[in-house]
Amino acid sequence: MLSVVEGTVVAGDRRGxxxxxxxxxxxxxxxxPLPDEGVYAGYVTREHGAVYVAAISIGRRPTFYDETGLCLVEAHLLDFDGDLYGERLRVEITEHVREQRRFESVEELVDQIRSDVERVRSLTVLPRHG
Ligand SMILES: Cc1cc2nc3c(=O)[nH]c(=O)nc-3n(C[C@H](O)[C@H](O)[C@H](O)COP(=O)(O)O)c2cc1C
Known part of the structure; x- marks a missing residue:
């Protein structure tokens, strides 16, 4: 494991x-201290203990903001659809996938995130939901 971030889910721009x-x-x-900026594979544990594979972005969203933007820890939970606002999550970062970068278009960013998610699947083991 590279590092762990624990914290509360706050509202972003809702662009995701x-x-x-x-x-x-x-x-x-x-x-x-936060881990270095980058894109990572890992796991998110919810308050009641359910674990999800996650594609994790740590950075300032350079496609949308300049370098003075806030550094955020964002986790996209795979195979999850629901509301996590206000919940306390444990984010475990296990593998580095790539650096953060600025994309010329939103389409290019989305294509890259799609391939990040495939890479994350290949780097993780699916937790059993019980
Ligand atoms: C796997 C993953 C990789 C990402 N990589 C980048 C990146 O390289 N550059 C970037 O500007 N934003 C990146 N992002 C952040 C997106 O820009 C951000 O999630 C989106 O704008 C939604 O922001 P919001 O939650 O504040 O609405 C990434 C997000 C994810 C989930």
Whole structure:
């Protein structure tokens, strides 16, 4: 495991759902340093213990904001559809997938996230939901 971020899910710009890849924006404790910016594979554990594979983005969304933008921890939970606002999540980062970058168009970003998700599936094991 590379690192763990624990925090509460806060509202983002709600753009993720439009893009087809909704993300839980996890606000960690300020005193805990964030992992380096990048795209990662990992797991998210919900409050009641359910575990999901996640494609995790740590960065300033350079396609939409300049370098002064906020650095966010965003997790796209695979095979999950629901509302996580206000919930406390544990985000485990297990593998580095790529660097953050600025895309010339939203379509290019979405194509890249689609392939990140495939890569994440290949790097993780599916948790059993019980
Ligand atoms: C797997 C993954 C990879 C991402 N990679 C990038 C990236 O390289 N560049 C970028 O600008 N944003 C990246 N993002 C962040 C998206 O821009 C962000 O999730 C989207 O704009 C929705 O933001 P919102 O949750 O604030 O609505 C990535 C998101 C995910 C889930």
């Amino acid at each position: 759902r439009e893009l087809g890849f909704p993300t839980a924006n996890v606000l960690g404790d300020e005193s805990v």
